[in-house]
Amino acid sequence: MTRVLVDLLFFTGRKGGMESYAREIYSRLAADDPELEYVAFASSELAVQGAPWFPGRVIDSGVSGEDRIAWARGELFAVSRAARRLGAHVVHCPANFGPLRSRVPVVLTVHDLLAFRHPEYVPGAYSRVLRTMIRAAARTARRILTVSAASRDDIVEFLGVPAGRVVVTPLAGSAPSAVEPIPRRPAQLLAVGNRMPHKGFETLLDALARIEPAHRPTLVITGSHGDDPLAPVVERLGLGGHVDLRRWLRPDELDRLYAESTALVFPTRFEGFGLPPLEAMSRGCPVIVSDIPVLHEVAGDAAVYVDPADPDAIARAIRAVLDSPAERERMSRAGLARAAAFSWERTAAATRAALLGAASVPVTEP
Template sequence: MTRRRVLVDLVFYTGTKGGMESYVREVYSRLSADDPELEYVAFASSELAEAGAPWFPGAVVDSGVRGDDRVAWARAELFGVGRAARRLGADLVHCPANFGPLRSRVPVVLTVHDLLAFRHPEYVPGSYSRVLRMMIRAAARRARRILTVSRASRDDIVAHLGVPRERITVTPLAGSTPAGSTPAGSTPAPARRVDQLLAVGNRMPHKGFATLLEALARIEPAERPFLVITGSHGADPLVPAVDRLGLGAHVDLRGWLSGEELERLYAESTALVFPTRFEGFGLPPLEAMARGCPVIVSDIPVMHEVAGEAAVYVDPTDPDAIARAIRSVLDDPLQRERMAREGLARAAGYSWERTAQSTRAAILTALAG
């Protein structure tokens, strides 16, 4: 049997882009370099080529493009990936991060994580929103199959991109617990003077961290938990809000953390708060639930899809409602124990292995025409 070559578009990969990078690592680390039907080749950013990708099941080719250079990256997505597919003799291209080539002589499988730029362009800076919409629409139009991470995102793709539902495969993400680690709910957290909340994500405005800070300020200082917000790059735009609200002693704004550092925070924290106004999936709550950490999440459809009955739901635009939810969880240890149990059970229903095998199956379907 002749193996078919799959070019995996990893030009976007810098090591600092969060959920999409977790997705591609988890999927491709579970696909085999010895697959009798498929051979995988990564067309990588210079950052990834320099750092190495031991999780990838095949050769890694340096694109010569830095993923943190938006202009060079966009040009490579639109034009470089298609040329690389021809040069490297690919039979199919998998684009796992929303974008793909304008032209390709071979089939394209595209993963669309979310349609933030379509649903909420006000959350995307300036003209960048128009660029994203153009790139996503062009990639989706040419893709033979589209993968997405939730039913909510599938419905958005049908509504905003006009893609027939039968061309879309839903491949949910999963919450991973690193080997040798212990779920947070199974052992007592380290002793601390006050409860600690954790919030994880970048600083795009739809993440809702400004509203979370407003909520924290509405809790009496004597009862106020300590809040750690991770995921900033460079100067943190939340600093002025922390200063204005007088929360300096109650908030720790953290940058990009290693897996070990984030693991420690999950173990130390009483709950995760995820006040997002829009997501394609929402990986941090699932990661928290996989560790037995209770979660307080936004009352939006995709969060119900991910967390089911295991979470406490809040209006992400209402700081008073968020404050009340925080207090209700912190004041009720029996509720936290129940949430930890139900969260572990919920997270166990998700599997990266299933995601990887669904991805492989979609690639084979696309190759079959």
């Protein structure tokens, strides 16, 4: 029996796509697998919350995933120590970071290289720390998984990893939680994401302000923690009656918004994959997304593409989609078909194969 230690130090319930990735994959791996046994090395937050989706033991690391210093030390040193102590044969680090050194083979999932491709979007000192930690984890890893061809190319370019060591395992949309259909609101846009500058929400608000008030839709923006930095922008642009700033939502709350919104607008400047458009498409919600390569990987011909730096172009795309029920119906059908091409089951199976393959090759700690 091969024992897999899964590094869940990052998992606090507030990390978005990387948590969805871990939860969706491990909920599809069997607790009674005849070849693999799974042990989670969990953050103190996850240990309290519980992880009924995880197919094995959950061990409280005593490390807070919200304390950046404690978390970084845990990634660099505690994970490898726990792997040796627990007799693990392979470690899976599913969220960009992992041990500085490890006698146990490591499979690392790298979601994106934002701090390398666009360091201007990450606070200075923190950006340097992220780059250092990701480089160290990549050097240690026996195999690297990533979520898109665009991220694979960045890994090869910035980390110097041979392309043959990188396996693309795309994300997928989760199943809708609502049993009964939810009617769509006639003019409600949805935007989803954290408040990092590359998400493009200020440009989106600028675009909304350029739509004449009589035709201006309501915009719901989720993903805030605490005081929302977009609130002053909304006030300055006079959009208080048209913008609803929401906190970080539970999956069922977000699911309802996908189902009832007229369209998702995703004006990001950079993504490793772009899960919100796929989630929206899987619920029949039309998507307006940035014209960047990775989103073409995700949305194909189901989306309307816009320049994320051009508020006038975003405003025109919003009006065009809102004004055409026939186009929305076409986009909804195309989105459902596109989303069906992605499968968490395939991603989980590819991850399992990578773990087994890495465990079969012993490594020596540098």
